Amino acid sequence: MIKPRTPPGVLELLPRDQVAFQRMLDTIRTTFERFGFLPVETPVFELSDVLLTKSGGETERQVYFVQSTGALEKDAEGLPELALRFDLTVPLARYVAEHEHDLAFPFRRYQMQRVYRGERAQRGRFREFWQCDIDVIGKDSLSTRYDAEMPAVIHAVFEALDIGEFTIQLNHRKLLRGWFEGQGIPVDQQAAVLREIDKLDKRGEEAVRATLQGEGFGLDASVVERLMAFSRMRSDGHDDALAKLDALGPGTALFEEGRDELRGLLAQLRTMGVPESRYALNLSIARGLDYYTGMVYETVLDAHPAIGSICSGGRYEDLAGHYTKSRLPGVGISIGLTRLFWQLREAGLVADAESSVDVLVTLLEDSALEHALALSQQLRAAGLNVETRLETRKLAKQLQYADRAGIRFVVIRGEDEAAKGVVAVKDLRRGEQFEVAEADLAGALRVEREQWRAQGAR
Amino acid sequence: MIKPRTPPGVLELLPRDQVAFQRMLDTIRTTFERFGFLPVETPVFELSDVLLTKSGGETERQVYFVQSTGALEKDAEGLPELALRFDLTVPLARYVAEHEHDLAFPFRRYQMQRVYRGERAQRGRFREFWQCDIDVIGKDSLSTRYDAEMPAVIHAVFEALDIGEFTIQLNHRKLLRGWFEGQGIPVDQQAAVLREIDKLDKRGEEAVRATLQGEGFGLDASVVERLMAFSRMRSDGHDDALAKLDALGPGTALFEEGRDELRGLLAQLRTMGVPESRYALNLSIARGLDYYTGMVYETVLDAHPAIGSICSGGRYEDLAGHYTKSRLPGVGISIGLTRLFWQLREAGLVADAESSVDVLVTLLEDSALEHALALSQQLRAAGLNVETRLETRKLAKQLQYADRAGIRFVVIRGEDEAAKGVVAVKDLRRGEQFEVAEADLAGALRVEREQWRAQGAR
Incomplete structure (x- = not known):
């Protein structure tokens, strides 16, 4: 055994x-298709x-390799x-x-789809x-212009998922890099500084400040101070976002390019009807990945900042440089649904779903089998x-x-009901029971189901 | 590169x-949930x-093993x-x-879900x-009684998939084994004989007859002849199935048990409204797997017998004997959708689906962007x-x-249309173009889409 x-x-x-x-997956898919x-x-x-x-890098060390029995026996050399895919970006490029x-x-x-990483076993970490x-x-x-579609989709997805208020945080890598230029931070140091900025939430200002002024970086205290002030910038509402962008003052050509793109994106979000409470500038967002070159996005649940970003992404210059000479710029976002679902459940925010079964037709005696089947x-x-x-x-x-399985309606037809040509329906959610003529049963149950759905229940 | x-x-x-x-998957899922x-x-x-x-066996030799980079380096002994799962039955048992x-x-x-087998690379074979x-x-x-639900589900699934006429072929392992008993074929030989019977379609009668009369088996020519006649039995319609069952004459207790269960299943299929053209007895079906103990099912497309069974299954006595002392009898069926889709496409039976995109909103000049986004x-x-x-x-x-992508409706709004407050809609399927007031556009397109769907287009 x-x-x-x-x-x-x-x-x-x-x-x-x-x-x-499954309902969350369906909602996301429907919205993506919309x-x-x-x-x-x-x-x-x-x-x-x-x-x-x-070669090398954290990602490769977490890869799962696959071998058929035959290949194992051959004890082939090399990898x-x-x-197994470890994300959906490399397969997309391919x-x-x-x-x-x-x-x-x-x-x-x-x-x-699912992806696979040989993470260290740890609560809340998934392989x-x-x-x-x-x-x-x-x-x-x-x-x-395609960059502005991403927040519009994020907005539509999380509205539909109905898991609480959320904010799509926006930043722009050109704005960041242009600002660094203006501060005299050399180009070959910018990526490393960005990575440190990205750690602000985790490590805190003091630690990041120490690193940036310390050996490796050796930035001036005044530069680091301005960097911190810059990174603290958050907007509150559409006009505030525009005003705060203006207030940053003039900058390098790259900086102005980033700012113009951000302004364009804000305008487009308004045109697309995304409520201004749903998006905000957050100049501390850098997104660690080096391939982002323009807009970057992170989405947080307002009531649960500790969960971190639930949907992130950005603009990149070249998707598939390893596989083709064609230049393929793009923009994208990703939702890590397993972790999100797990965290929502841990936080008590996933209610026990009703069963996908609407109705249980009971059987009280063997002679009623044919009737139960036909019904x-x-x-x-x-x-x-x-x-x-x-x-x-x-x-x-x-x-x-039925109760344990989360089935809402139970149809019962005993001798009394049979004699009257009706069935009894027990509504386990409302704890009510009613009788309905057999011919009207399907219609009655569909109406109940539609009403419930219209009330926003899922 | x-x-x-x-x-x-x-x-x-x-x-x-x-x-x-994806539409096939959705149809199957919807029906299963129904x-x-x-x-x-x-x-x-x-x-x-x-x-x-x-241990051992064909299945194990086809298994894909998975190792993280760390485990590879350790060069651990043993497996x-x-x-990777090679079917959904073992994971279900677990x-x-x-x-x-x-x-x-x-x-x-x-x-x-997907399953994985290290098959020999060959056209039409999938790993x-x-x-x-x-x-x-x-x-x-x-x-x-649950055995009769399976053909009812198979019927509903393939009706909904709408890939042509099909027949659910039925047989019963008790009927088979009971009949073998009656012919004096010893119990320890029955499984091997069943496996030969299972090969009738592939190898043909002559080859199977030779095997059964040859060394290993050594069955009497007369027994083999009766076995062949028995295996040739097919029914045509509900009453014919019952008549042919009767015509088999009396048999052992096991035989009668199988026959009674088959009769019960036929009656239940009729009650559930499964058309009699959809099911037939086929006493040559044995299903190779040794764990089937009662009803067995195979489904064939009437116009494409060469495709073989597109949905198979049966009744088994104990699902999870390796994992638990609880006895868990069950009945189930399986559709191998990748192979089915591939074969339908090879046979020209999968039409190019329309895109999941209903409408392309075009952009003719930059000044129209806001309007296009809002629309x-x-x-x-x-x-x-x-x-x-x-x-x-x-x-x-x-x-x-749009044409290449399979998008049906293209919305066009040039200067003329803008001046009139209308948009032009090009219906690429019908090759027609019409104008509609902007306010009525959504309604008009929804009506078109519903009408098309109601006509049975997918």
Whole structure:
């Protein structure tokens, strides 16, 4: 006998949680499609030499390699042939480069799949987790107007997910780098300074200040002070964002370019009807990844800042330089849904979902089987999700089963009901019971379900 | 520069095919939920000792093992710790055994995920492929009434997929084994004989006859002749099925048990409204897997017998004997969707799906950007999937883009239209163009879309 257990670092859900998770996935997918993004899925594994174009680095050390039994036996030298994807960006780059001539540009794709990282086992760290990504990829060039679509999609997604107030924080790498230029921070030091700025939330101002004034960096105290003041900048509302951008004063050409793009993005968000309470400048956001070159985004739940960014991304200059000579600039965002779901559940913010089953048709005696089967099929034909009990048990047991499973409606037809041509319906959510003519049952249940949904219940 | 390419044995789709594939997945999921099955998803990898409970065998040789970079370096002895699932049945057994006390029985789960097998590289053989499974698991016992739900679900799924006429072929392992008993075929030979019978389609009668009369088996020519006649039995319609069952004459207790269960299943299918053209007895079906003990199912497309079974399954006695002492009988079916999709496409039966994008809002001049953005958001609010062109290009180019991408409606607003307060809509499917007042645009497009869907277009 072998003890049944999952590997550490995975989030396996019981059915009711799975229903809740699936609804979040569906909501995200529907919203991505609403904005004209097309589905792409890639294999879970890629050829190792394709996946691991850059050698070394934290990412590579966390890669999972894949070998068939035959390959294991051969004890081949070097790396195994296959490896599990560790994000959706490298597979996207490979996909676009491989299928370049079959795709129409700008290429708008969404991809929602699991990714794999050999993280140290730790509470809240996952070795298998969902990412939900969108990207718009241009060929040769891509208007910065596409950058403004990202916050509009983020807004629509988190409105629809209905998990509380949120703010999309905006910054611009050109604004940052241009400002650094203006402060005399040399180009070859800027990336390192950006990385330190990125740590402000985690390490705190004092620690970052010490690092920047310390050996390695050796920045002037006055420069570091201005850097800190700059990084503290947050806007509150649309006009305040514009005013604070103005208040930064004149800067280098790169700085002005970043500021103009930010102004353009703010204008476009207003045109697209994104409420001004949903976006704010936050000049401390740098996004560690070196490939971001323009707009960067991070999204936080207002009531739960400790959760950190729940949706991040930015603009990059060249998606697939390792695979093709074509220049493929793009902009994209990513939602790490496994971690988000886990954190929401930890915070008690994921209610036990109702079952995906709407109705349980009970069976009280064997002679009623045919009737129960036919009735169930009628309800299904009306678009209801129906489970039929095919073995007789005490009614109390069947009700208990429905309650535990989160099924809302239980249909009961005993002798009395049969004689009257009605069925009794027990609404387990409201704790009510009512009778309805059999012919009207499907209609009545659909109305109840629609009303409930219209009230905002999911 | 590295050549971008996928590993052999995977089916990666371009967006329009991905849309078609996704619609099939959605249809299957909706139907599974209609019948009250609950979603379950398991991690892509399991602990090797949990996954590989049986040693040896074809399956194990095809397993993909997974190792993190750290584990590779350690050069650990024995098998790697993790392995990719090769079906959804072993993970289901592990899941039910692990979460036994949190599940309500009978446990009805659907699971639609990819599985992995290190198959020899060969056209039409996949190393990564989708399975779409349902199972009903009982604790201690499970009424055979649940066996009849399976063909009802199969019927509903393939009706909804609309890929042509199909027949669900039925047989019963007890009927088979009971009949073997009656022919004096010893118990310890029956499984081997069943496996030969299973090869009738592939090898042909002559070859199987030779094997059964040859050394290893040594069956009497007369027994083999009766076995062949028995295996040739097919029914045509409900009454014919019952008549042919009767015509088999009396048999052993086991035989009669199987026949009674088949009769019961037929009656229940009729009650559930499954058309009699959709099911037939086929006594040659044995399903190779040894764990089936009762009903077995195979589904074939009537016009494409060469594709083989597109949905198979059966009744088993004990799901998770390796993991728990609880007895967990069940019944289930599986659709191998990757292979099915590939074969349908090869046969020219998958039409180029329309894009998931309903509407392309064009941009003819920069001054129209704000208007295009606001209009797009209006259409989205009305539930339409909208892509907005954010860079101006010649109209012909934008129409070409929409046509190539499979987007049906293109919204055009030039100076003339703007002056009149209308937009022009080009319907690329019908090759028509019409004008509509801006305020009526969303309504008009929704009506068009609903009408099209009502006509059965997908």
